[in-house]
Amino acid sequence: MSESELRYGVIGTGMMGREHVANLSHLPGARVTALADPHPASLDAAASLVPSAARFSGHRDLIDAGLCDALVIATPNMTHAAVLDDVLGTGLHALVEKPLCTTVADCQRALDAAADHRGLVWVGLEYRYMAPFARLIDEVRAGAAGRVHMVSLREHRNPFLEKVGDWNRFSANTGGTLVEKCCHFFDLMNQVMAGRPERVYASGSQLVNHLDERYNGSTPDIIDSAYVVLDYDDGARALLDLCMFAEATHHQQEFAVMGDEGKIEACVPSDIVRIGIRGTHGIGDVRTVAAPSTAAYEGLHHGSSYVEHQHFLEAVNSLDAEGRRASSQASLSAGLLSVAMGVAGSRSITTGAPVRIADVL
Secondary structure (H helix, E strand, C coil), X not given: CCCCCEEEEEECCCHHHHHHHHHHHCCCCEEEEEEECCCHHHHHHHHCCCCCCEEECCHHHHHHCCCCCEEEECXXXXXXXXXXXXXXXXXXXXXXXXXXXXXXXXXXXXXXHHCCCCCCEEEECHHHHCHHHHHHHHHHXXXXXXXXXXXXXXXXXXXXXXXXXXXXXXXXXXXXXXXXXXHHHHHHHHHHCCCCEXXXXXXXXXXCCCCCCCECCECCCCCCEEEEEEEECCCCEEEEEEECCCCCCCCCEXXXXXXXXXXXXXXXXCCEEEEEEECCEECCECEEEECCCCCCXXXXXXXXXXXXXXXXXXXXXXXXXXXXXXXXXXXXXXXXXXXXXXXXHHHHHHHCCCEEHHHHC
């Protein structure tokens, strides 16, 4: 297709939906033409950002209106599967927020349905576009660390944010913390590993957050802390260190890759990458490079959502005259695998035993 203005509909106009609206409003070649959300306050808030956009209380009405070329699905996690049921097969391009779905079975159903879908389908795993992480991934793929043997990813952050009805307080709605939040980190691991994840060992629990909250008599069950170890089929291993009551910290995320030639690490929000080469650098003596975002809009994720939308739009514009499908950088297969890793980790926490990814899939 030609590089004319792409018309977007945003389905789900809560915090992340409005974040997408704001990003798209800064992106040349993109225009938000329609919004859908059954929650009036959320719809009003999004409409204040794009007053010219048509408003709908349901996503099916938005799809049927014919006002859009592409859709952003930013509804609560547990609704993704049902929305995708209505979107896949329409031919519209679609970017669905992470996680793809809350269960492996629903992810697989979406993957099967997308096989005949003519539009581009993309999963919102935008952390791979954060400038320091993107630089780290490029360095690893260029061979700076040599053969990768170990990966360490730490997120020390604030508790889950408030959402409409606080739906994110319960694993049944989110898929669990290791799916809802950590699919980002499992995807980052997969970006730098040569092999595929094979086995998961995890320990985690709900120690601090949301214990004094009640919703219809129920206490939230979303875990707030975990260690997750993953074995890959080539002998490499990865570690996730998650703490969601550690907002009193300097770095929210630290991503380190260790290979036989050296170590590369990236830190957010300081936007630096450190590169240490064995035989050249020693402890305390490494090369530090700045990796600031170049996005026109920073938003909630250090510019990564804007860069993600840039890549999505470029992919849509790369469709040829026959409309053959462009390749998705963040494919449904990648979304499925990141969810499966989270499900396996959650199962390991529950059972106290290692869980094979193959048994989850």
